[in-house]
Each structure stands twice: as structure tokens, then as C-alpha cells.
Amino acid sequence: MNQSLPATTDPSPIGEGINPDTAPGVRRRPALLPRTLLWQTFFLIALLLTLALATWSQIFRHFEDPARARDLAQMVASVVNLTRTALINAEVQRRTELLIELAALEGIRIYPAEPTDELRPLPDTRSMRLLTDEVRRQLGTHTRFAARWKSLDGFWVSFRLDPDDAQDFWVMLPSERLEQTHAIEWLIWGGGALLVALIGAYLIVSRISVPLRNLARSARVVGSGRTPPHLPETGPLEIATVAKAFNQMAGDLARTDADRALILAGVSHDLRTPLARLRLGIEMSGAPETDVLAMVADVEEMDRIIGQFLDFGRGEPQEPLQELDLVRLVCELAEPYRLRGIDVAVDVPKRLITPVRALPLRRALLNLIDNAVRYAGEDKPISIKLANREGEALIEVADRGPGIPEADMDRMRHPFTRLEDARTNTKGAGLGLAIVERIIASHDGRLELRTRDGGGLRAIIHLPLERTRAARARGIASGNTASEQL
Known part of the structure; x- marks a missing residue:
């Protein structure tokens, strides 16, 4: 059921035309042959x-x-x-x-x-x-x-x-x-010799696969932004060398992460404080109003770019997953824009609860809405849809701006990437979509960019619901030996 907010008039269904076998972030069907090094x-x-x-x-x-x-x-x-x-x-x-x-x-x-x-x-x-x-x-x-x-x-x-x-x-x-007369005896002895050789082969290969599984498990820990446990630097020379190099890399990353946190704290204080003083000085300068508004807009844009750098520099969100009503979140985010006079049409069900990281997800949705307002303009409508489809929560933010060409959609997910012609007004550092991509990936979800009928861009967030997330977690647990990761 729709809420009291205006409903969107865009008839395009969320996620229409998606091929589940080729969509990014979707696990492919399991192969018939084993995937692990041990069994291969x-x-x-x-x-x-x-x-x-x-x-x-x-x-x-x-x-x-x-x-x-x-x-x-x-x-x-x-x-x-x-x-x-x-x-x-x-x-x-x-x-x-x-x-x-x-x-x-x-x-x-x-x-x-x-x-x-x-x-x-x-x-x-x-x-x-x-x-x-x-x-x-x-x-x-x-x-x-x-x-x-x-x-x-x-x-x-x-x-x-x-x-x-x-x-x-x-x-x-x-x-x-x-x-x-001895054919059966030859067959028995040959089968016995083959069985002994296979047992020996399994023991030999397992000596290699076990350290590799430990290395893959530690690599996933590093990928999640945490410090992995120290790997034993024993065994064959090649395995010990790899373990030693990984331990050194993990230590270097931990030190780099600590330095990055220190730098971010300094940037936040040393840049934003002078910007606040600069804005106050501009507003009290007595300059013509048009000049004041233009300079204040530039200061706000600089503050927003600094915020994007800080968001991108924080890396993967570490906030734990918590149950959240996405309907309430979407309505809360849309209301301030409506108060500013922006036509925001919201189409949501009565209730849709899924485990998410509330603050990072809020930041991702704000980035998408800000991008839509910035490139489409405050005089054009913005559409926000929320739906539950095939075990996923889908959040769509659509605008009527210049859009992104199909050939450039994948490139726009990369940090510091901006188009030369399509959506170039051109302000910003080119980090908005990269931040959204990273936040959604931390939820085991994916971001889909599509052109909108009649002009504009549709940004669709796919978030797994609780049952789907539990199934994926079981898949990860069973696939640890295969060194796979969703």
C-alpha cells in the first residue's frame, strides 16, 4: 500500500529486464566439476x-x-x-x-x-x-x-x-x-595399488590445500577491514614464504589504516573549521546578495566534497547489521527535500524490514538523492520506489536529468570518475557512486544503473532480505574450502 506521499508516475517496474545469470554480484550456477584446489x-x-x-x-x-x-x-x-x-x-x-x-x-x-x-x-x-x-x-x-x-x-x-x-x-x-587364470588376481592387486596411490595423493594435496584455505580465510578478514590472525610460517618453503609475506602485508595494512584514520581526523578538523569561518565571514561581509549566495554555494560544495573524501576514506562500514524498516527510512529521507519544494514522489509498501547498517545505508541513499537533485535540478520531479521482489529489497531513485550513456555506466562506479558531457554540471569529486557501490557491497547487495524511459537515470539498490542473507551465509560457510566469497 502506498503511503501519504505522492506516488510516482513512472511505469517502469523495479529491476525489469534483469538477467539473474549475468547481473553483477549474482552468483553463477555451480559448475559440475569441483571448484577447490584440493579436489581438482x-x-x-x-x-x-x-x-x-x-x-x-x-x-x-x-x-x-x-x-x-x-x-x-x-x-x-x-x-x-x-x-x-x-x-x-x-x-x-x-x-x-x-x-x-x-x-x-x-x-x-x-x-x-x-x-x-x-x-x-x-x-x-x-x-x-x-x-x-x-x-x-x-x-x-x-x-x-x-x-x-x-x-x-x-x-x-x-x-x-x-x-x-x-x-x-x-x-x-x-x-x-x-x-x-590370474586376471582377477591382477585386477585386485592393481586396484589395491591404485587405492594406496590415491590415499597418498590425497594426503600430499591436503598439505597444500589446508594452508591455502587458511590464507583465503585470512584474506577475507582483511577484505572486511579487520586484522587477521597471524598465520603460521611453517611447512614447505613456498607455503612458509607466502604466509610470511601475507603476515607482513596484513601488518602494513593495519598500520596504513591507523595512519588513514589519523589523517581523516586531521582533515575533518583542519579543513572544515576554516570553511565554517569562511562562510560566516562571507555572510557578514555586506557583499551583494547574489555574490554572497554564489560564494556560500561554493563553500557548501567544498564542504560536501570534503565529506565525500572522508566517506570514501573510511573504507568498509564496520557498523553491525540491525533490523530496520526501510519504508520509514525512505520516508524520513524524502521529507526534507519536499520541505525545500522539490517534487519527490515516493512509492513504498506498508512495511519492509531487513537487517542493514542504518547509518551507511542512509548515507548511500542521500548520495543518490543528492545526485538526482544536482543533475536533474530542483524543478524536476524525483522518484523513489521501494519494493520486495524475489528475496530482495529494491530501492530505486530515478530522476529526469541528462542520464548516463549505457557504455559509461560501469565506468561511473569507479572513484574519481566524471562524464565529460552527459551529467556535467560538473561539480563534485566523482566519488558519489563509488561510495554507494562500496556501502551496498558491504550489505551483500549490488547497485544497478539503468537509463530511464523519457530521459534520466534509474539507480536501483538490491539488498538481500533476512532469509536470502541467511542462505548466502550458509553458502559462504560451505564454500570456505573452495575459497569463494559472495
Whole structure:
């Protein structure tokens, strides 16, 4: 529901056209591959070890297959020659009994070959080709092979009782005699060796990842403006060197921060006090009113620029997060401008509470409203909208000024940046948007700049609500090992 303040007439919805995958400050969808150095390196080593084991297995098979083929061919040739000899020397009446005994005791079946035999060839593999070539070399080129004779599976080899005979016989050897009996043992031992190597790789990589996680955690502490704990300068030389350099950097930053605070205090006292005396002197000088107003405006502009330098020099806000009704804050900020006669249209709901840093957020909104008034002029309307959308609180400040070209919007977020033509009236130090960007980033939010239909600029602040902030906090906690930061 709208408050008693005038409602805006700008129909553009807050945040319209935002792509959640490409908008700045929005986390991208998680990748399928691990993001941490530990698991990336571990999987890389695991892949290398697996490829190495597979390569050595193929190398071993490549050189072991010919020797094994010779041994198997010798066994097959011996069985065929013994079978042939037994059949030749056996009495004709007892050959049937001999064939039954060979089948029962040795698993060797012998059948006469016929032109109508249904045969299935052996698999066309390197090891099988080596075996058949070696058997043919020993038994003769007329030797044939099959994996199935009629409905019986096995290793079938043809032979002749006499080389001059045209009649062939088939002898079947059980497939078990040709299989590699130690294949399972090799697989078990290879898998065990790979497992031991992977455990060792994990332990080695963890020695690197743990110090890096500590370094990333301390870097986030430095990024938040606090002094990190002292990192242990132990371990491998490279890790110890990095830890020592980081500790030195953290100490230098702490001293620089203390010096900056001292300088800011001196600037605030030494510059603003003479400016106050200068303004008082101008007002009491008796000069024409137009000259007095112009000089007072210059003094106020100088005071405002000094304030921007001080705000930017303070760095990240250190005020804790507190529950705040953004509706009340927006209405309080808009009222003084309305009392000055500026047309400020406010569109807000009944209530919208979220944890924020009240003073820095107030400063950011004032910067946006001041920019809108300065560049649009006090005779043009200013629009302020507040909405709750998709887990975010959106605050929009829109004006009817000259606006910012699309190509320059990202550049305008940088400190000490001003346009040459679009919004140049040109006063200020170019720190307003940089200060707002920094304050909103400290809330895990983002600042969006967009052109306004009909001319002007829309500055949209995205602040995460309490549920969204809690979800992001959980994401940060779970992503510490990945050295990620929202």
C-alpha cells in the first residue's frame, strides 16, 4: 500500500529486464566439476594414476600375449597330436570307448567334420590371432578353428589323422584351458595399488590445500577491514614464504589504516573549521546578495566534497547489521527535500524490514538523492520506489536529468570518475557512486544503473532480505574450502 506521499508516475517496474545469470554480484550456477584446489588436484592425480595403470596394463599385455600364445599353442598342438596318435594306434573296435573316455576325463570332444557343419568363428582379437597363427604353424595350414560347432561352445580345432587324408576331425578343448587364470588376481592387486596411490595423493594435496584455505580465510578478514590472525610460517618453503609475506602485508595494512584514520581526523578538523569561518565571514561581509549566495554555494560544495573524501576514506562500514524498516527510512529521507519544494514522489509498501547498517545505508541513499537533485535540478520531479521482489529489497531513485550513456555506466562506479558531457554540471569529486557501490557491497547487495524511459537515470539498490542473507551465509560457510566469497 502506498503511503501519504505522492506516488510516482513512472511505469517502469523495479529491476525489469534483469538477467539473474549475468547481473553483477549474482552468483553463477555451480559448475559440475569441483571448484577447490584440493579436489581438482586429487581428481587430476587420480586420472593420471588410472591412465598410467591402464597404460602399463596394455604394455604388459602387448609383450605378454606372444609368450602366452606360444604356450597355449604348444598345449593345443600337444592335445591334438596326442589325440591323433591315440586314435591311430587304438583298435577300431575300441575307438568309440576311447572317445567317451577323453570326453569324460579330459573334456575333449572329437567329431568328424562334415560340409554341412554350422560353425561360429573365433573372436577377432590380437591374442586370438597370435594363438591361431602359432597353432597353424605347428599343425599345418589346413587347420581350421571355431568358437562353436553346431550347438557346442568351446575352442574347436580341426586335424587330420594323416596329412594326405581329405577327412577332417574336430577336437574341442574346454574354454577354461585358454582363459587367463590370474586376471582377477591382477585386477585386485592393481586396484589395491591404485587405492594406496590415491590415499597418498590425497594426503600430499591436503598439505597444500589446508594452508591455502587458511590464507583465503585470512584474506577475507582483511577484505572486511579487520586484522587477521597471524598465520603460521611453517611447512614447505613456498607455503612458509607466502604466509610470511601475507603476515607482513596484513601488518602494513593495519598500520596504513591507523595512519588513514589519523589523517581523516586531521582533515575533518583542519579543513572544515576554516570553511565554517569562511562562510560566516562571507555572510557578514555586506557583499551583494547574489555574490554572497554564489560564494556560500561554493563553500557548501567544498564542504560536501570534503565529506565525500572522508566517506570514501573510511573504507568498509564496520557498523553491525540491525533490523530496520526501510519504508520509514525512505520516508524520513524524502521529507526534507519536499520541505525545500522539490517534487519527490515516493512509492513504498506498508512495511519492509531487513537487517542493514542504518547509518551507511542512509548515507548511500542521500548520495543518490543528492545526485538526482544536482543533475536533474530542483524543478524536476524525483522518484523513489521501494519494493520486495524475489528475496530482495529494491530501492530505486530515478530522476529526469541528462542520464548516463549505457557504455559509461560501469565506468561511473569507479572513484574519481566524471562524464565529460552527459551529467556535467560538473561539480563534485566523482566519488558519489563509488561510495554507494562500496556501502551496498558491504550489505551483500549490488547497485544497478539503468537509463530511464523519457530521459534520466534509474539507480536501483538490491539488498538481500533476512532469509536470502541467511542462505548466502550458509553458502559462504560451505564454500570456505573452495575459497569463494559472495
